[in-house]
Amino acid sequence: MGKMIDERDCILQFRVSQKEKELIQKKMDNAGVRNRSAFLRKLIMQGYIICLDLSDTKEIVRLMRISSNNLNQYAKKANETGSIYIKDINDLKDQQAQIWSSIKELLKRLSKIA
Numbered sequence: 001m002g003k004m005i006d007e008r009d010c011i012l013q014f015r016v017s018q019k020e021k022e023l024i025q026k027k028m029d030n031a032g033v034r035n036r037s038a039f040l041r042k043l044i045m046q047g048y049i050i051c052l053d054l055s056d057t058k059e060i061v062r063l064m065r066i067s068s069n070n071l072n073q074y075a076k077k078a079n080e081t082g083s084i085y086i087k088d089i090n091d092l093k094d095q096q097a098q099i100w101s102s103i104k105e106l107l108k109r110l111s112k113i114a
């Protein structure tokens with residue numbers, strides 16, 4: 001039988017904090033792994049990183065802010081005049097529908113990540 005040649009001839013080094021080292025060890029323990037090199041190699045080669053673009057959330061927050069401001073103005077007007085205008089209520093309904101549509105679209109995209 002011939003001598004086995006280790007194909008892993010490159011060394012990679014990186015620094016971690018003590019807290020990060022403890023977390024790595026905890027994850028290794030939970031996985032039942034003793035060999036840190038094998039564990040990290042498996043994570044790097046088979047794991048994945050999720051990068052989220054949540055720029056749409058800014059638009060949703062903007063729409064919510066507008067809707068909230070409008071609701072406050074309508075409530076103030078209703079308190080002052082004792083009446084509520086149907087146009088104001090319909091505007092709020094439209095704004096809420098737009099917000100919910102944006103949230104549903106965002107959730108649909110997020111659900112495809114898993």
